[in-house]
């Protein structure tokens with residue numbers, strides 16, 4: 001696979017605040033890449049640099065092998081960036097907004113693509129009204145359509161589903177997955193970690209202007225040695241707590257449910273002990289670690305994953 005984006009040694013400060021510190025990152029063509037991190041980690045700053053909205057202090061960024069500064073026009077055409085901030089010209093309808101944006105890229109008749117986007121993003125019946133009459137979620141979908149009118153090779157989505165309801169979120173993802181399967185590179189930032197876990201192949205976790213971890217989703221999740229065992233018994237026995245004393249567990253006596261957090265290496269011993277209790281099991285569930293566990297471990301910010 002060839003390279004979609006190469007970021008080398010990029011730095012950016014706002015006064016005394018170093019928003020990006022020596023960022024190195026390569027994203028291959030066709031990847032579905034997740035850029036995660038707590039508020040203020042530097043994700044939007046990095047995306048702003050990519051799109052030419054933020055000026056880097058140093059370093060180099062290339063898009064499909066072209067420098068974002070010296071080959072600005074070409075790199076701009078290869079990128080479709082959906083920003084976090086919603087801004088529109090209120091005097092144009094949804095369709096006119098998309099036609100005008102096509103015009104920026106020199107596309108004269110773009111009605112087939114515009115119709116495809118309006119359909120995919122469920123905006124067809126809103127095509128002739130102004131952005132002021134759209135709900136917050138609809139505005140966000142128009143922002144996505146606007147970024148895609150010129151059929152870019154690389155699509156960057158900065159928090160695309162904030163404020164979008166579940167049904168539309170799912171249809172939006174179906175559309176983005178389809179684009180990715182057709183070969184488009186997708187870069188996603190989101191605070192919905194389960195969304196990143198479901199969609200991304202590779203993930204970079206940023207914190208305080210640095211990339212603190214970058215790996216495949218599977219490797220990240222496997223790096224957490226944790227299983228959550230939930231067992232519901234028909235009846236409890238008085239010796240459960242003694243029997244499991246060496247492990248970390250919770251016992252809900254009303255629900256007759258036992259929850260044990262265990263390392264993989266202890267699973268066999270735990271299951272043997274539970275077997276020795278000779279209790280009738282009503283339900284059993286073993287969960288593996290989630291991307292959220294990795295995020296919490298690396299950033300110590302579990303409580304702030306949702307905005």
Ligand SMILES: Nc1ncnc2c1ncn2[C@@H]1O[C@H](COP(=O)(O)OP(=O)(O)OP(=O)(O)O)[C@@H](O)[C@H]1O
Pocket residue numbers: 014017019037038039040041042043044045046084
């Ligand atoms: N224009 C600006 N002027 C001054 N400081 C800024 C500016 N833009 C961003 N920052 C600061 O740079 C840091 C990185 O911000 P950035 O928006 O890139 O983070 P983020 O990871 O996108 O956060 P979020 O998840 O909240 O969107 C923050 O400390 C922020 O306050």
